[in-house]
Amino acid sequence: MKYIFCAALLLFIFSCKKPQSFEYREMRDFKVDSIGFEHSNISMSIVYFNPNNFGVSLKKVDCDIFVEHNYVGHFNLDTLMRITKRSEFALPAKMRVNMKNLFKNALTTVFASDFLVEAKGTVKAGRGGIYITVPFNYSARQKLKLF
Numbered sequence: 038m039k040y041i042f043c044a045a046l047l048l049f050i051f052s053c054k055k056p057q058s059f060e061y062r063e064m065r066d067f068k069v070d071s072i073g074f075e076h077s078n079i080s081m082s083i084v085y086f087n088p089n090n091f092g093v094s095l096k097k098v099d100c101d102i103f104v105e106h107n108y109v110g111h112f113n114l115d116t117l118m119r120i121t122k123r124s125e126f127a128l129p130a131k132m133r134v135n136m137k138n139l140f141k142n143a144l145t146t147v148f149a150s151d152f153l154v155e156a157k158g159t160v161k162a163g164r165g166g167i168y169i170t171v172p173f174n175y176s177a178r179q180k181l182k183l184f
């Protein structure tokens with residue numbers, strides 16, 4: 038009986054593999070809610086893909102957003118979301134943008150076909166009521182179509 042229990046325990050330990058990170062897909066529904074000289078409010082949906090063979094609950098996202106290495110705002114999502122296995126999901130994002138920092142590289146950003154967007158922060162995710170805080174650091178070139 039001891040050997041069966043040890044074999045089952047070893048099988049359980051080795052069958053659990055490390056969860057894969059969510060894959061960024063795209064940004065949808067970008068809109069400017071209000072615009073001002075000091076601050077502007079924007080909203081969008083950020084689409085990700087869960088490559089894991091199991092569902093995950095996302096409890097909290099807390100991150101700083103940078104454009105061309107300049108801080109532009111903070112994003113905070115404090116809502117429980119259930120994400121099914123191997124599926125796309127959209128995070129609703131509303132953010133207050135510091136326009137002073139955005140204007141630092143405004144000319145190069147407007148005339149460039151793409152610009153660097155970075156998000157640095159933490160996400161609280163888990164399964165079965167057990168949540169862990171995982172840091173993330175995302176950066177990618179984002180295309181901007183004005184016309």
